Amino acid sequence: MRLGRWWLPLALLVLWQGLCSLGVFPPYKLPSPLAIIAGLVDLASQGMPPGQRLHWHLLYSLLRVGAGFAAAALIGVPLGLIMGASPRAGRLVSPLIEMLRPVPPLAWIPISILWFGIGLPSAGFIIFLGAFFPIVLNTIAGVTSVSPLLVEAVRTLGAGRREIVRKVLLPGALPNIFVGLRIGLGIGWMTLVAAEFTGVKSGYGLGYMIMTARDIQRPDEIMAGMAVIGLTGLCIDGLVRLLQRRLVPWQ
Amino acid sequence: MSLSLTGIHKSFPGENGAPPLKVLAGLDCAVEAGRLVSVVGPSGCGKTTLLRIIAGLEPADRGRVLWQGAALAGPSRRVGMVFQQYALLPWRSTLGNIELGLEMAGLERDQRRAAAREYVEAFGLAGFEHSFPHQLSGGMQQRVAIARTLILKPELVLMDEPFGSLDSQTRDAMQEFLLSLWQQRQDTIVFVTHNVDEAVFLSDEILVLSRRPARVLARLEVPQARPRDRTSPASNDLRRQILSLLKQEQVGLV
Ligand SMILES: Nc1ncnc2c1ncn2[C@@H]1O[C@H](COP(=O)(O)OP(=O)(O)OP(=O)(O)O)[C@@H](O)[C@H]1O
Ligand SMILES: [Mg+2]
Numbered sequence: 001m002r003l004g005r006w007w008l009p010l011a012l013l014v015l016w017q018g019l020c021s022l023g024v025f026p027p028y029k030l031p032s033p034l035a036i037i038a039g040l041v042d043l044a045s046q047g048m049p050p051g052q053r054l055h056w057h058l059l060y061s062l063l064r065v066g067a068g069f070a071a072a073a074l075i076g077v078p079l080g081l082i083m084g085a086s087p088r089a090g091r092l093v094s095p096l097i098e099m100l101r102p103v104p105p106l107a108w109i110p111i112s113i114l115w116f117g118i119g120l121p122s123a124g125f126i127i128f129l130g131a132f133f134p135i136v137l138n139t140i141a142g143v144t145s146v147s148p149l150l151v152e153a154v155r156t157l158g159a160g161r162r163e164i165v166r167k168v169l170l171p172g173a174l175p176n177i178f179v180g181l182r183i184g185l186g187i188g189w190m191t192l193v194a195a196e197f198t199g200v201k202s203g204y205g206l207g208y209m210i211m212t213a214r215d216i217q218r219p220d221e222i223m224a225g226m227a228v229i230g231l232t233g234l235c236i237d238g239l240v241r242l243l244q245r246r247l248v249p250w251q
Numbered sequence: 252m253s254l255s256l257t258g259i260h261k262s263f264p265g266e267n268g269a270p271p272l273k274v275l276a277g278l279d280c281a282v283e284a285g286r287l288v289s290v291v292g293p294s295g296c297g298k299t300t301l302l303r304i305i306a307g308l309e310p311a312d313r314g315r316v317l318w319q320g321a322a323l324a325g326p327s328r329r330v331g332m333v334f335q336q337y338a339l340l341p342w343r344s345t346l347g348n349i350e351l352g353l354e355m356a357g358l359e360r361d362q363r364r365a366a367a368r369e370y371v372e373a374f375g376l377a378g379f380e381h382s383f384p385h386q387l388s389g390g391m392q393q394r395v396a397i398a399r400t401l402i403l404k405p406e407l408v409l410m411d412e413p414f415g416s417l418d419s420q421t422r423d424a425m426q427e428f429l430l431s432l433w434q435q436r437q438d439t440i441v442f443v444t445h446n447v448d449e450a451v452f453l454s455d456e457i458l459v460l461s462r463r464p465a466r467v468l469a470r471l472e473v474p475q476a477r478p479r480d481r482t483s484p485a486s487n488d489l490r491r492q493i494l495s496l497l498k499q500e501q502v503g504l505v
Contacts, residue, residue, distance in 0.1 A: 157352035
């Protein structure tokens with residue numbers, strides 16, 4: 001059964017390796033899976049550029065995503081709660097959100113470099129923008145999905161506005177908040193690499209590492225970097241899902 | 252007189268330019284403290300609206316609601332409400348739901364736990380303290396909901412068809428249970444129900460409402476001593492009387 005799920009990707013890998021070994025694809029365009037693994041080992045041991053090893057690039061990238069995402073969650077969840085709980089606040093803020101949302105996060109890179117310079121604040125800001133909107137919108141949807149009956153029930157038990165938000169709206173919205181966090185984190189992670197292609201000059205970051213590998217024509221290391229990005233994204237999502245199962249056990 | 256309603260008016264705005272829906276038009280009634288009073292009436296006549304107004308969840312357009320001589324401003328711990336759909340918080344366990352009102356009242360955690368455990372015991376919920384509502388039967392969920400309300404010791408308890416979605420055996424058991432609770436506690440209960448048998452079995456007094464806009468058609472004393480026999484001639488007579496009142500109300504609806 002377990003193998004059944006994986007046989008197609010495995011077969012494609014074998015086919016890919018076979019075609020490369022037969023010389024169908026030139027290695028400077030499409031390296032073979034084994035070459036990519038070797039590239040990964042190089043990245044981890046020698047580094048790209050030499051001396052700047054993979055785990056440092058990964059750490060910097062995670063730091064940037066962590067900072068941008070944390071800011072998005074810390075602002076987005078409370079804002080979504082307020083907008084969902086108070087129709088007046090919702091009407092006030094939502095036109096602004098609707099106007100800003102269609103601007104792709106990457107389109108903010110130039111202005112963000114102008115505002116924050118090149119470095120963590122600028123990359124963090126781009127990630128913040130990518131993660132912020134799904135978090136706010138899903139939090140609002142979560143609050144409005146809470147049955148008004150529950151709110152009335154706790155009002156008859158003596159709850160005031162703050163208690164309604166803390167004890168009913170927040171936990172009631174939690175499943176949707178997690179949807180928003182997962183989407184936000186996914187978008188943030190995707191945005192990061194693009195932001196690092198241009199917005200980072202500190203010499204570390206997965207995007208920076210990949211661009212350096214391109215500059216010196218190392219497609220094996222480019223693709224190894226891509227694989228690291230994908231696997232890390234998968235791990236992060238798995239962690240959030242684990243947290244979700246801990247915090248939303250009634251679902 | 253302890254609960255008194257005078258000249259209560261309530262209408263809801265009509266949808267898309269329809270005229271407003273008059274639900275209550277000058278309803279008067281009074282409930283003596285310590286009694287268990289049922290309210291029956293045709294479907295959609297405004298029974299839930301009436302309870303929501305008493306509970307302070309909905310403002311009346313006109314009229315006065317007095318409890319012990321004073322107006323109630325909004326929901327209060329002195330007035331409890333039990334909903335037909337239970338309205339338990341799905342993310343809280345049995346204990347968590349029962350403790351909810353005590354948290355709002357500012358009790359310490361240990362005190363809350365101790366009080367809630369007593370209610371768990373008394374309400375036959377032992378062994379299900381840590382279950383979530385969706386893991387409980389309908390009757391158990393309703394017991395949690397009642398416990399959650401009664402643990403605050405409200406002077407007035409409003410119940411909106413609390414047993415409406417239970418099967419008839421569970422319903423009978425819950426009626427007996429409610430009676431035993433009420434006899435110990437001496438609180439005042441206003442009990443809305445569709446079920447005439449239930450009203451006759453439970454109440455000291457039954458208010459029969461007219462169709463919309465609702466007013467009090469009849470106020471019937473139920474003199475029988477408890478425990479009552481559900482099929483005694485006196486119960487049957489009373490039942491017949493109420494059903495014929497309700498039937499006349501239905502005629503006009505066709
Ligand atoms: N918030 C509201 N807005 C508009 N109309 C409402 C609202 N609440 C109730 N109504 C209408 O008022 C009327 C009375 O409703 P209510 O729920 O009080 O009746 P009820 O006697 O409890 O009915 P049932 O026996 O079905 O429980 C119904 O026609 C209902 O559609
Ligand atoms: Mg009703």
